[in-house]
Amino acid sequence: MKSGRFWAWVTFAIGAGYFFIPLIATFEFSLRKTRGIYSFDAYRSVFGDPHFQESFTYSIVAALFTIVLGVLLVVPTAYWIRLRMPQLRPIVEFITLLPLVIPAIVIVFGYIRMYGSNSPLPFLATTSGTNVLLVIGYATLALPYMYRAVDTGLRTIDVRTLTEAAQILGAGWTTIIGRVILPNVLIAVLSGAFLTFAIVIGEFTMASLLNRPAFGPYLQNIGANRAYEPAALAIIAFVITWGCMSLIQLLSRYAPKSSNQPR
Amino acid sequence: MRLPTQWLGVAPFFIFAVMFLILPTFYLMIGAFQNDAGEFTFENIAALSQPSIVAAYWISIKVSLASALIGALMGLAIAIAIVRGGLPNWIRSATLTFSGVASNFAGVPLAFAFIATLGRLGLATVILKTYFGFDLYANGFNILSFWGLTLTYVYFQIPLMVVIITPAIDGLKKEWGEAASTLGATQSQYWRMVVVPVIWPSFLGTVILLFANAFGAIATAYALTGSSLNIIPIVLYAQIRGDVLHNAHLGYAIAFGMIVITGLANVFYIWFRTRSERWLK
Numbered sequence: 001m002k003s004g005r006f007w008a009w010v011t012f013a014i015g016a017g018y019f020f021i022p023l024i025a026t027f028e029f030s031l032r033k034t035r036g037i038y039s040f041d042a043y044r045s046v047f048g049d050p051h052f053q054e055s056f057t058y059s060i061v062a063a064l065f066t067i068v069l070g071v072l073l074v075v076p077t078a079y080w081i082r083l084r085m086p087q088l089r090p091i092v093e094f095i096t097l098l099p100l101v102i103p104a105i106v107i108v109f110g111y112i113r114m115y116g117s118n119s120p121l122p123f124l125a126t127t128s129g130t131n132v133l134l135v136i137g138y139a140t141l142a143l144p145y146m147y148r149a150v151d152t153g154l155r156t157i158d159v160r161t162l163t164e165a166a167q168i169l170g171a172g173w174t175t176i177i178g179r180v181i182l183p184n185v186l187i188a189v190l191s192g193a194f195l196t197f198a199i200v201i202g203e204f205t206m207a208s209l210l211n212r213p214a215f216g217p218y219l220q221n222i223g224a225n226r227a228y229e230p231a232a233l234a235i236i237a238f239v240i241t242w243g244c245m246s247l248i249q250l251l252s253r254y255a256p257k258s259s260n261q262p263r
Numbered sequence: 264m265r266l267p268t269q270w271l272g273v274a275p276f277f278i279f280a281v282m283f284l285i286l287p288t289f290y291l292m293i294g295a296f297q298n299d300a301g302e303f304t305f306e307n308i309a310a311l312s313q314p315s316i317v318a319a320y321w322i323s324i325k326v327s328l329a330s331a332l333i334g335a336l337m338g339l340a341i342a343i344a345i346v347r348g349g350l351p352n353w354i355r356s357a358t359l360t361f362s363g364v365a366s367n368f369a370g371v372p373l374a375f376a377f378i379a380t381l382g383r384l385g386l387a388t389v390i391l392k393t394y395f396g397f398d399l400y401a402n403g404f405n406i407l408s409f410w411g412l413t414l415t416y417v418y419f420q421i422p423l424m425v426v427i428i429t430p431a432i433d434g435l436k437k438e439w440g441e442a443a444s445t446l447g448a449t450q451s452q453y454w455r456m457v458v459v460p461v462i463w464p465s466f467l468g469t470v471i472l473l474f475a476n477a478f479g480a481i482a483t484a485y486a487l488t489g490s491s492l493n494i495i496p497i498v499l500y501a502q503i504r505g506d507v508l509h510n511a512h513l514g515y516a517i518a519f520g521m522i523v524i525t526g527l528a529n530v531f532y533i534w535f536r537t538r539s540e541r542w543l544k
Binding site for chain 2: 004005007008009011012015018019022023025026028029030072074076077080081084092095099100102103105106107110111112113114136137140198199202203205209216223224233237238241242248249
């Protein structure tokens with residue numbers, strides 16, 4: 001199988017080339033802001049831009065709220081489905097997959113038409129309402145990933161025994177979910193959270209159509225108006241994505257591997 | 264009869280899903296079959312047949328399909344190389360980690376990266392011209408074109424394929440290869456008659472998933488081409504922003520058409536996936 005290994009190397013080399021050349025090119029381009037020499041001027045210009053700071057902060061805050069909303073929505077549901085209503089599992093799984101079927105632009109289009117200022121639920125009438133709607137939209141985008149992560153986490157713990165033990169000790173439902181279940185699936189929740197963060201931080205479609213000053217629309221605007229800053233921003237975005245994914249990998253090392261739950 | 268108290272536990276989730284996922288979608292789907300007076304009509308759907316909209320759907324389908332097929336074939340080749348190619352172990356884990364990152368590296372920054380690489384002043388363009396005397400742009404290539412966009416989409420399609428298909432390749436049991444060679448099969452017969460039939464459903468299923476993934480995407484295309492390449496999400500985007508089609512209900516019909524296409528794609532995906540699960544336990 002000498003030739004097999006040779007072709008494996010060739011395939012790998014072509015793939016590596018395709019993936020590294022754009023990164024190298026972008027990095028090189030980002031250093032060319034000052035004519036004739038390589039410098040980090042483009043990065044300096046980006047970090048010094050107040051619009052960068054504002055939109056980046058806005059998106060971080062939006063991402064944090066999205067994560068909280070996603071956790072509040074998914075953890076109790078996935079837990080309850082496992083404990084009491086396994087017959088609903090196919091329906092819930094189907095719903096969590098819907099955001100992969102319905103494009104984000106269609107979802108936000110529906111929001112704009114349904115929750116406009118003249119509707120019974122006028123989210124879009126106020127700025128804070130629009131912010132809430134944006135976070136809600138992000139939570140739907142993140143739903144497939146968050147649900148899968150949490151459900152995988154719940155599979156590795158014995159939900160029933162933990163619940164019964166907590167009940168015997170006199171715990172109510174909020175205590176059970178908040179202080180027994182959540183800590184046990186914390187690593188799974190965190191990997192869902194980082195994936196959510198990676199999705200939300202640069203999201204363009206929803207933020208742009210809801211007219212919110214998020215990082216995605218800012219990126220687009222810079223791309224249309226500047227030459228070297230976009231390359232610097234692309235590198236920054238890549239580093240952020242890399243960071244989120246590394247944290248997920250790091251966390252998965254601490255996750256319990258085997259299930260102690262008899263099927 | 265017991266009071267349905269246990270439903271309370273899942274009520275928030277279902278209320279959320281209905282309010283922010285299902286109703287908004289239905290609202291558009293119903294709107295696609297109504298005129299301004301709220302009467303039932305097929306006019307909006309019929310209006311989708313105007314040449315500019317058909318062209319936009321068509322270019323979207325072509326870009327999504329081309330990027331899905333190229334991404335799937337390249338991704339499959341890479342997955343086979345890292346699982347079966349006898350490469351050192353660190354290459355496998357490094358590739359999988361990188362794929363996780365690259366499959367999430369999409370949107371506006373990806374467009375920037377490709378402009379810096381294959382744009383008129385991009386590094387690859389300049390190097391090809393200066394050192395190899397090959398002028399991409401003089402030879403008809405343009406980053407703001409069908410191939411430019413396809414090549415860019417492939418950047419997140421290949422890693423997605425690698426992430427999804429590697430477990431399927433892992434699932435090919437060693438015993439099958441041994442059984443085949445015991446029965447006198449050649450290496451090519453083993454691949455043709457064992458590997459391909461087993462991998463085939465998950466391969467096709469993933470192609471469809473990649474297709475749907477590219478079809479709904481807008482940010483990369485918009486940042487890359489502005490509105491010089493009218494794929495259907497960009498047409499819808501312009502319509503939402505400024506009613507460029509001068510017919511609100513036509514916008515609903517475009518959204519409806521997109522849901523139909525991604526919906527059909529997912530029906531096929533589920534069908535293929537249930538078939539692939541028979542073997543890859």
